[in-house]
Amino acid sequence: MKPSIPKGTRDFGPIEMARRNYIFSTIRSVFALYGYSQIETPAMENLSTLMGKYGEEGDKLLFKILNSGDFMKSVDPAMLENPDSLRITSKISEKGLRYDLTVPFARFVVQHRNELQMPFKRFQIQPVWRADRPQKGRYREFYQCDADVVGSDSLINEIELIQLVDEVFRRLRINIAIKLNNRKVLSGIAELIGAPEKLTDITVAIDKIDKIGIEKVNDELRERGLSEEAVSRIQPILEISGSTDERLSRLEEVLSGSEIGQLGIKELREVIDGVTSLGLNAVLELDVSLARGLNYYTGTIIEVKALDVAIGSITGGGRYDNLTGVFGMPGLSGVGISFGADRIYDVLNALDLYPAEAAFSTQVMFVNFGDAEAMASMKMLKEMRLAGIKGEIFPDKAKMKKQMGRADALGIPFVAIIGESEMAEGKLTLKNMATGEQSLLTPAEAVEAIKACVKQ
Numbered sequence: 001m002k003p004s005i006p007k008g009t010r011d012f013g014p015i016e017m018a019r020r021n022y023i024f025s026t027i028r029s030v031f032a033l034y035g036y037s038q039i040e041t042p043a044m045e046n047l048s049t050l051m052g053k054y055g056e057e058g059d060k061l062l063f064k065i066l067n068s069g070d071f072m073k074s075v076d077p078a079m080l081e082n083p084d085s086l087r088i089t090s091k092i093s094e095k096g097l098r099y100d101l102t103v104p105f106a107r108f109v110v111q112h113r114n115e116l117q118m119p120f121k122r123f124q125i126q127p128v129w130r131a132d133r134p135q136k137g138r139y140r141e142f143y144q145c146d147a148d149v150v151g152s153d154s155l156i157n158e159i160e161l162i163q164l165v166d167e168v169f170r171r172l173r174i175n176i177a178i179k180l181n182n183r184k185v186l187s188g189i190a191e192l193i194g195a196p197e198k199l200t201d202i203t204v205a206i207d208k209i210d211k212i213g214i215e216k217v218n219d220e221l222r223e224r225g226l227s228e229e230a231v232s233r234i235q236p237i238l239e240i241s242g243s244t245d246e247r248l249s250r251l252e253e254v255l256s257g258s259e260i261g262q263l264g265i266k267e268l269r270e271v272i273d274g275v276t277s278l279g280l281n282a283v284l285e286l287d288v289s290l291a292r293g294l295n296y297y298t299g300t301i302i303e304v305k306a307l308d309v310a311i312g313s314i315t316g317g318g319r320y321d322n323l324t325g326v327f328g329m330p331g332l333s334g335v336g337i338s339f340g341a342d343r344i345y346d347v348l349n350a351l352d353l354y355p356a357e358a359a360f361s362t363q364v365m366f367v368n369f370g371d372a373e374a375m376a377s378m379k380m381l382k383e384m385r386l387a388g389i390k391g392e393i394f395p396d397k398a399k400m401k402k403q404m405g406r407a408d409a410l411g412i413p414f415v416a417i418i419g420e421s422e423m424a425e426g427k428l429t430l431k432n433m434a435t436g437e438q439s440l441l442t443p444a445e446a447v448e449a450i451k452a453c454v455k456q
Helices: 014-033 055-060 077-081 085-092 102-111 156-172 183-192 196-206 214-223 228-238 244-254 259-278 341-351 371-386 400-409 420-425 443-455
Strands: 044-046 064-066 093-097 120-129 141-150 176-182 283-286 300-306 315-320 334-339 364-366 391-393 414-417 428-432 438-441
Touching: 014 120, 014 141, 014 156, 014 341, 044 102, 102 120, 102 141, 141 156, 141 341, 156 176, 156 259, 156 300, 156 315, 156 334, 176 183, 176 259, 183 196, 183 228, 183 259, 196 214, 196 228, 214 228, 228 244, 244 259, 244 283, 259 283, 259 300, 364 371, 364 400, 371 391, 371 414, 371 420, 371 443, 400 414, 414 443, 428 443, 438 443
Parallel strands: 176 283, 364 391, 364 414
Antiparallel strands: 044 093, 064 093, 120 141, 141 334, 176 300, 300 315, 315 334, 414 428, 428 438
């Protein structure tokens, strides 16, 4: 039978991995630049850590791991007569694959609280698993790239995170819009129209305004139980337009009667003014319909969209006030963001924005004419590797056509040739595979030629 892999998972070949590593190394270097330290947590967590943290639906999407050995030994035979999958699962499985990086991070903070200096700034770049129905853009195994700072209420953290996001996408050369909102503003809107208990219904509906238009949003608000008066009172908010400063001023007027709404606007102003004064490459937008994980966030909400490709959010995050409360350590505030590496990969592919060096792993291949030439090649190759050039030698003495064909097929940009005449001079002939140009160079000169070409 032909081998296969589970649905919702993928193999990545050398080209894909070179591109993915370019994304990860870019994000990792910016995380470090902003003072975030890397941690890793196990692929497996105890189910007691994971269960109940993602809601009923989330619990169903957890991949559970059978206990080692005779995993049925704890199951009462009577339980099998009237099978209850949840009860049986609790007997045969104590561990599961992590669903995200946030809950394991919360567990990490509580478990290691006495070793951590607060505020604690961490980043993680690791795979997560969800037993979801596979479809385009949705996988059962995928990477998350998270950065969080916990133990600080300061809005400086939000300003820094937005700068960090801006720098990542500047380096990746992706044009973005950073959308901002605040949970307190959303609570103020619900308060304003006299329906604070309908906060989730209101935000789920208004979040669709760009897709379905204001009239259909109003219809949905009515369907979700809002009165005509409430729908009427929300209209000025849905119709707010203009610059970010004009939107904030208008929102301030509309929410003048809401204390929590005014606090949300104050926080938004502080973040926006701070980011603007420092300068930003991205477009910064106030979006009052932005909610993301509403029950999760308590303050600033951040979402990033690519401007040149029609795709969903490529980064998101926000402020939360009780990350570790579920593990018995309440009141620890934090703010974080998560980069969607798989969607960023799709955007870079669509726009062909990868630098030349991300398309190949080997920069130069030495051909092999025989034992003496191979030994001379390996000596020069060692010299070039010490200078940072990624190189290899064709291991077998083979026809030139076969060796050049391999370099061409793999997209290796340079081929180094050492024959008798090159050996006599202590040089090599460097061939540029794109132009066909050949030059007789010392190894040091070849290093400079390759580096110069890669930078272009």
